Amino acid sequence: MLTFNEKLAIIETFSELERKDVSLKRVNFQLPNSASDKKNIVYHLHPNGNGFVYAGNLPSYQTDDKGMVNIRDFSADELKKLIKESIESLLPVEKTLEEEAIIGNQVEERWVDKEKNHLILINENDTWNIYYGLNLEESFDTYGEAEEFLKEEGFRRV
Template identity: 40%
Template sequence: MLSFDEKRKIINGFAALEEKPVSMKRYNYHYPASKREKTVLVKHLHPNGNGFVYAPYLEESAKLDKEGYVNIYDVTEAELIQLIEQALTYMDSDGGAYQEGDTFVYQNDTGELLKLVFENKMWIVYAYDNVEAVFKSLDQAESYLADEGFFEEQE
């Protein structure tokens, strides 16, 4: 396990991040150039080695808190660097090449239709006018639809 000082040195190695002290001797690291609403990339790095990296892009099986942060208590140096690099890439994007309201229609073998709509930087699956599911990424939404037997209609 990396110590607090080792983690702090690694995080401070990213020039784009700004270190800001918070309560109980903890530090947050802000990414002011973020194209997303969130600017805190690392939150609550504590002298006991605990802390969190913003990672809403990780698979749903990852242990994320309700705000989309993953715990870095027992990560390796390589894992910490990778998490920060991925978070920077994510925060540098504004949701991808999709525009608000982009809609795709999916159909199963029995002819049922579902709509996949890009809204508020999220992918929403609609059955008629009802929300069926909400996903943070297109890959997650498409995987869900495929698991349920739905495939994009070809024009």
């Protein structure tokens, strides 16, 4: 198990994060430019080595009901990987002109697979449409059907 100071040293290598000291000598690290209202990436890192990292958008991790993963027994490589993926899942995505033409004022969800292929899910006229670039890939009657399809195809919400 990594010590508090070892975990702290790893976390502090991520320049995107801001340290926030909290009660009982615990430390949070926040992502100020998160695209979500979720800002805490590292939550309540404690001097005893316990702490949590947000993985609510990462289906490959077992999370609690707040989307957090306990990092008490993580190795250095596991911790680095989790924090990197967590940050990537919460950073705002720049839209291309083509995407702006499709999305317009609609609310979109972005999905990515392991090969970094990006899909956009949009609700248009009571239909859930999945786009790859400018191309309409699939259409579904419900959000649940679209979400199930994306997960089955190996995509995760960003």
